[in-house]
Amino acid sequence: MNSKNENLKEQVLRASGVNVLKCMRCGKCSGTCPAYGEMEYHPHQFVYMIEKGDIEKLMNSPSIYRCLTCFACVDRCPRGVEPAKAVEAVRLMAVRKQDGNRLKPEQIPDMLDEDMPQQAIVTALRKYRK
Amino acid sequence: MNRIGVFVCHCGTNIASTVDVKAVAEALSHERGVVISQDYQYMCSESGQNLVKNAIKEHNLTGVVICSCSPRMHENTFRKACSEAGLNPYLVEIANIREQCSWIHKDITTATEKAVILGRTAIAKVTLNTPLTSMESPVVKRALVIGGGIAGIQSALDIAEAGFEVDIVEKEPTIGGKMAQIDKTFPTLDCAACILTPKMVEASQNENINIYSFSEVSDVKGFVGNFTVKIKRKARYVDETKCTGCGLCTEKCPMKKVPNEFNAGLDNRTAIYIPFAQAVPKIATIDPNYCMMLKNGKCGVCSKVCTAGAVDYKQKDEFIEKKYGAIVVATGYNPISPEKFDEYAYSQCPDVVTSLELERLMNAAGPNGGTLLRPSDKKHPEKIVFIQCVGSRCDDDRGKPYCSKICCMYTAKHAMLIREKYPDTEVYVFYIDVRTPGKNFDEFYRRAVEQYNVHYIKGMVGKVTPKANGKIEVQGSDMLADEQLRIDADLVVLAMAIEPDKSARPLATMLTTQMDTNDFFTEAHPKLRPVESATAGIFLSGVCQGPKDIPETVAQASAAAAKAIGLLCKNSITCNPCVAHSDELMCNGCSACEKVCPYGAITYENKEFRMPDRTVAVRRVASVNPAVCQGCGACTVACPSGAMDLNGFSNSQIMAEVDAICK
Amino acid sequence: MKNFTYYPGCTLRTKAKELDRCARVCAEILGINLEEPADWQCCGGAYTTAKDEIATKLSAVRVLNSAKEAGNPLITVCSACHNVIKQTNYDISHDDEMCGKVNRYLGLSENYSGETIVYHYLEMLRDVIGFENLAKQVKKPLKGVKIAPYYGCLLLRPKKALAMDDPENPSIMENFIKAIGGTPVVYAQRNECCGAYTIFEDKNQAVERSAKIAESAREMGADMIITACPLCMYNLKKNSGCDIPVRYFTEVLAEALGVEEVGNEQ
Structure with missing residues (x-):
């Protein structure tokens, strides 16, 4: 692992509080994930790739915006690994970069419909912007 | 006048690589009472023991200190050696400079310094040791086995x-x-x-x-x-000496809706029951939670039909x-409950079963007479999914941290038996690892795959959704194909973790x-x-x-x-002489020691004492039964007046050790 | 009269007014006094689990602290607010570093370190009123109505922080339904995410997930789905193709307690 990857890995581990070494590679997180079909990298791969230090691949993948943060993987993981928190830490590293915002406020009006609750908008802004 | 020998062991490099053993021997040679201080490569070897034995004879030693490994390892070895050389075995002290010193330190200077202190502490103690003699205690020639x-x-x-x-x-x-x-x-x-x-x-x-x-x-x-x-003999409301096990009562009992434990609750039994045909002893038992006679005094059918007159509703626990x-x-053991793992829908669907339930579903004496049928609609399951490691290898409070060890093999067995008997059934096994380290075990598992074509999928099920059409949607990961699978199964079998029986914890106490x-x-x-x-x-x-x-x-x-x-086989066993005894003159009769003794070794008796004014007073004092005392020392700590003392670990010896450490 | 500090949250002021109105009306009937703090802010809708930022957690801490100052437990209705506030409260009482940072930033007169007890409205019904007592106050029981409770993801997980019910086999909504005279429908997808979280990013997920949930509920014979979450409500109504009514749990509660003209607002 080069020092840049090492540094990125360190940041993800610190921000998420996740101990990837607890993973026993059972795949239950990916077995339970409701967003599996929409993701390029799946929850168990996040955990494993973070362990390997492959953070950039994850940061550049749309998978980080597809995670529903539903915490099913967190509560069902037999080892207490908390994959969703790892995904979130990677996503935050991506949106915190300069020009890393995934969603711009000016895009929102076009996406709205009259029934859409405010909750959807504030959540999206929180998830996709720094 | 004390004449103490000190023997410092290298234990190969175990001790010598972190402790300067020669320096330790040299430092301890200056301690008061030490007449010889030596080091040797393996003190527990025959030549090492001979070194100690010869020194005892040559220097007429009154005490021996061995600086070596934990006393749990070799205390007995050295006690025996000293005894052979004519020294009372309880005049030997071990200074643990391996587990408590060389193995846990890296720095030679610190470790050496600590080894010297530990050696000095043992010398301080051995100076106060007294010769002790073991007693013999007879052995009752009968064994108890708890659990049948x-x-x-x-x-x-x-x-x-x-x-x-x-x-x-x-x-x-x-x-x-x-x-x-x-x-x-x-x-x-x-x-x-x-x-x-x-x-x-x-x-x-x-x-x-x-x-x-x-x-x-x-x-x-x-x-x-x-x-x-x-031993508590629970009331079974049937006289064991009279019941012939004919089973007529179980046929006639009108209370037929009691979950049958033997069939894992998959069918019902009667309130008076014999668990299964080959039960030993084959005696009926009345379940007081369901018997109408015991609950509200109305029924009595079993008593009427019993020709042996064995039913006794008034029986009490004895x-x-x-x-x-x-x-x-x-x-x-017992399998743990699947209810905490309801992502597998056990509590929502009767066709999600545990492996033990499947044993009964497949057993000739089981609820379906040996034909594998779904509990819900009694139809043949055509697609069966096994989920392994449910609750095993868990790091949370839902499961157990250990591998339950038996599940890989019984799951392979179930899969194979089903494919053998019902070849048109598709069988899937979700596994994390397949663990088969027993004689002929891996061959067995491979046979399930190669000969019986059981589909082993590396991955775990995340969610089970029972559907209205009777199918059970199993969603899991196939890690080798990097896919999320959805299998519409007819039966789902959970390999639950096993845990010790609940009776074990109070029994251990x-x-x-x-x-x-x-x-x-x-x-x-x-x-x-x-x-x-x-x-x-x-x-x-x-x-x-x-x-x-x-x-x-x-x-x-x-x-x-x-x-x-x-x-x-033994007629008697040698007791540990390191037992407690009480100084009757100091004992104030408070019973503190009696209360803390876990072995019931302490009793109180009234004794006559001659007082300084020549009168006689009767006082209540503690007395220890040395055959029962295990030398745990709890009483010596509890005793407020310091009357209780432990042979081999007397209060003065322990204080001398503390002083030596603090010197 | 028992006092609670009441946190409505952004959506209950706008698109989910009926969720809010019914909650307030029913509280009054049940002898619960809801005090809304004057200066609450939006919770943000999603909790940032990252340990290295505090800004996104401050509004939740502020309302938690105002409840503490009022000497009240805090009550929430919206699943998202509930989730954000409970997770914040959990982390602030378990993560000393975060607690320290938050307090150094806020400079409150007294440090806040997780003292406030947070109830979801359903927990209040279960633990403060008691479902048995609630049942006694029901005037128009929902007799014969088969109701599928939809928990979604936010109400129960993560279980350590939310500590509301068994996340895999919950019973609080089922028991609530029984208390108001209805028949609960148990279906496996009741605690799965509806996918609405990513609606701007990937509408497909929201459609597929919500359809699966509605189908699972309908298959098991539900006449109606109830939820506590405005976003789930929107998604189930808009995207799932669901042909049975989806309602807020406070609406059915209000009806059962005899409140007139429930559900006319939308």
Whole structure:
């Protein structure tokens, strides 16, 4: 692992509080994930790739915006690994970069419909912007 | 005048690489009373022991200090050597400079300094040692086996075979345990009942074996060779001496809606019942939670139909007390409840079953007479999904941190049996790892894959959704294909983790023996004493010590029996002379020591004392039974007046040690 | 009269007014006094689990602290607010570093370190009123109505922080339904995410997930789905193709307690 990857890995581990070494590679997180079909990298791969230090691949993948943060993987993981928190830490590293915002406020009006609750908008802004 | 010899061991490089042993020997040679201080490569070797023996003779030593490994390793070795050289074995002290020094330090200077202090401490203690003589205590030539599953049965048979009396205490109405519920056994696929029931019968017919079924241990007192055990014989409301086991009462009993434990609750039994056809003893038992006569005094059918007049609604729990020389614990296990893992929908769908339930579904004596049918609609399942490691290898409070060890093999067995009997059934097994380290085990698992075409999928199921059309959607990951699978199954089988029986924890307290955090009994040494508990005279048999399959359980049961036989063969055993005694002049009769003594070794008696004014006063003072005392020292700490003292660990010796450390 | 500090949250002021109105009306009937703090801010809708930022957690801490100052437990209705506030409260009482940072930033007169007890409205019904007592106050029981409770992801997980019910086999909504006279429908997808979280990013997920949930509920014979979450409500109504009514749990509660003209607002 080069020092840049090492540094990125360190940041993800610190921000998420996740101990990837607890993973026993059972795949239950990916077995339970409701967003599996929409993701390029799946929850168990996040955990494993973070362990390997492959953070950039994850940061550049749309998978980080597809995670529903539903915490099913967190509560069902037999080892207490908390994959969703790892995904979130990677996503935050991506949106915190300069020009890393995934969603711009000016895009929102076009996406709205009259029934859409405010909750959807504030959540999206929180998830996709720094 | 003390003449002390100090012997510092290198233990190869174990000690010598971190402790400057020569410097330690040299430093200790200047301690008061030390007349010889030597180092040697392996003090426990024959030549090392000879070094000690010769020094005892040559220098007429009054005490020996060995600076070496833990006393748990070699204290006895050196005591014996000194005894052979004519020195009382209790004039030997061990300074542990390996486990407590060289192994835990890296810096030579610090470690050496600490080794010197530890050596000096032992010298301070040995100076105050007094010669002690062991006493002998007789051995009661009878064993108690707690638990009547295959482990308990095997231990009892082996002990009985050696000519000793054995009592089996079983909490259920019959012996047989979990093995009686199992259909076939891996890896040979022979029928469990066919190999178990002859052993059950053998146990009941062996004149050395006495079975207390429907009974529990309620109190244990005493010590190795001489335990006094109180056994609760639960009221079964049937006179065991009269019941012939004809079963007429169970046919006539009108209360027919009681969940049948033997069939894992998959069908019902009556309130008066015999658990299964081959039960031993074959005696009826009334379940007071369901019997209408016992609940509201209305019925009495069983009593009317019983020609032997065995039914007795007024029966009460009885207690008996017996003495034993050895106790074998064989309390077994249970699968954990799947209810906490409802992502697998066990509580929502009758067609999600545990592996033990599947055993009954497939068993000829089970609810479907041996035909595999779904519990919900009694149809043949065409697609079956097995989920392994449910609750095993878990790091959260839902499951267990350990591998339950038996599930990989029984799942392969189930899969294979189903494919054999119903070749049109598709069988999937979700696994994390397949663990098959037993004789012929991996071959067995490979046969399931290669010969029977069971689909093994590396991955775990995350969600099970029962559907209105009777299918069960199983969503899981296939990690090798990097896919999320959805299988519409007809039956889902959960390989639940196993846990020690709930009765084990209170029993451990009664036996003053140790358990680990998972409530498995702890063996005296994980490698070298695997069937003995740390408490002398208590032996461990079967899953109560850790997850095991049947062959391993039987092997361990026989090993535990061999250890128990070894004890029962002796007429008497040597007691530890390091026991407590009370200074009657200092004792104020407060009973503090009596309350803390876990062995019941302390009694109080009224004694006459001649007072300085020549009158006689009667005072209540503590008295220790040295045959019962185990030398734990609790009383010496509890005693407010300092009257209690422990041989070999006297208050003054301990203070001398503390002073030596602080010097 | 028992006092609670009441946190409505952004959506209950706008698109989910009926969720809010019914909650308030029913509280009054049940003898619960809801005090809304004057200066609450939006919770942000999603909790940032990252340990290295505090800004996104401050509004939750402020309302938790105002409840503490009022000497009240805090009550929430919206699943998202509930989730954000409970997770914040959990982390602030378990993560000393975060607690320290938050307090150094806020400079409150007294440090806040997780003292406030947080109830979801359903928990209040279960633990403060008691479902048995609630049942006694029901005037128009929903007799014969088969109601599928939809928990979604936010109400129960993560279980350590939310500590509301068994996340895999919950019973609080089922028991609530029984208390108001209805028949609960148990279906496996009741605790799965509806996918609405990513609606701007990937509408497909929201459609597929919500359809699966509605189908699972309908298959098991539900006449109606109830939820506590405005976003789930929107998604189930808009995207799932669901042909049975989806309602807020406070609406059915209000009806059962005899409140007139429930559900006319939207």
